[in-house]
Amino acid sequence: MQPLETTPTPKDLRMLLPHGAISDIARLLKLSHAAVSKALQKAKPAHPAVAEAIRLIKASGSQTVQQDLDRLNH
Structure with a gap:
């Protein structure tokens, strides 16, 4: 996984948060x-x-899942 500084930020962090966060x-x-x-x-x-x-987001693993989905779509 890339360091946070070089990882592109999603347009809206809310999309990566667990429900109710x-x-x-x-x-x-x-x-x-x-x-x-x-x-x-x-x-x-x-x-x-x-x-x-x-x-x-880091604790839930949402960022990793989003990166995996992005790789599949390319």
């Missing part, structure tokens, strides 16, 4: 669901919601 991140960080969703759309690494989303 946005709500979980919102509760954890005491932010609104809309604020977390918007932060994930912008995908700015300095935002705590984005950092938590990346941690969850």
